Amino acid sequence: MEYNLKVKLIHEEARLPYRANAGDAGLDLFSVEEKIIKSGESALIATGIQMELPEGTEAQVRPRSGLALKHSITVLNSPGTIDEGYRGEVKVILINHGKEDFRVEKQMRIAQMVIAPVLLVNLVETESLSDSVRDKGGFGSSGK
Numbered sequence: 001m002e003y004n005l006k007v008k009l010i011h012e013e014a015r016l017p018y019r020a021n022a023g024d025a026g027l028d029l030f031s032v033e034e035k036i037i038k039s040g041e042s043a044l045i046a047t048g049i050q051m052e053l054p055e056g057t058e059a060q061v062r063p064r065s066g067l068a069l070k071h072s073i074t075v076l077n078s079p080g081t082i083d084e085g086y087r088g089e090v091k092v093i094l095i096n097h098g099k100e101d102f103r104v105e106k107q108m109r110i111a112q113m114v115i116a117p118v119l120l121v122n123l124v125e126t127e128s129l130s131d132s133v134r135d136k137g138g139f140g141s142s143g144k
């Protein structure tokens, strides 16, 4: 099944999200800003795009592993959630966990976005839940 992702470029240096290889889950997001993120600090980076997601989907904003490995740059609120109805500019909250300051360049691929299906459930308040094998076990209950 094919879906269309409508993207509006709202900055002269904005670029469409980029799929580096056919079949890649992640669509890379580009910065339209130049900004230095000091060691230990975070910054909100503009991408210059607005989107219309397919019905029943969200976009998850995730780190790029190369930036994480080489520069300790990651997405602070990973995975960031882009709601289907959001029409504002997509922005990325980067955090610099490294010892060195990091320079975000214009047109740098700063993060990636994965479009995922969403179950829009009805909320049903109840007094009783069905039995399960796990029951209330969690947080290491199954051992190492």
Ligand SMILES: O=c1ccn([C@H]2C[C@H](O)[C@@H](COP(=O)(O)OP(=O)(O)OP(=O)(O)O)O2)c(=O)[nH]1
Residues within 6 Å of the ligand: 061, 077, 080, 081, 082, 083, 084, 086, 089, 090, 091, 092, 093
């Ligand atoms: O990394 C992100 C996360 C969110 N958003 C945009 C799209 C999303 O639909 C909206 C709201 O995000 P979220 O629900 O995570 O934030 P909130 O603090 O709950 O704000 P709101 O009250 O607007 O929902 O902000 C981004 O552009 N980038």
Ligand SMILES: [Mg+2]
Residues within 6 Å of the ligand: none
């Ligand atoms: Mg919200």
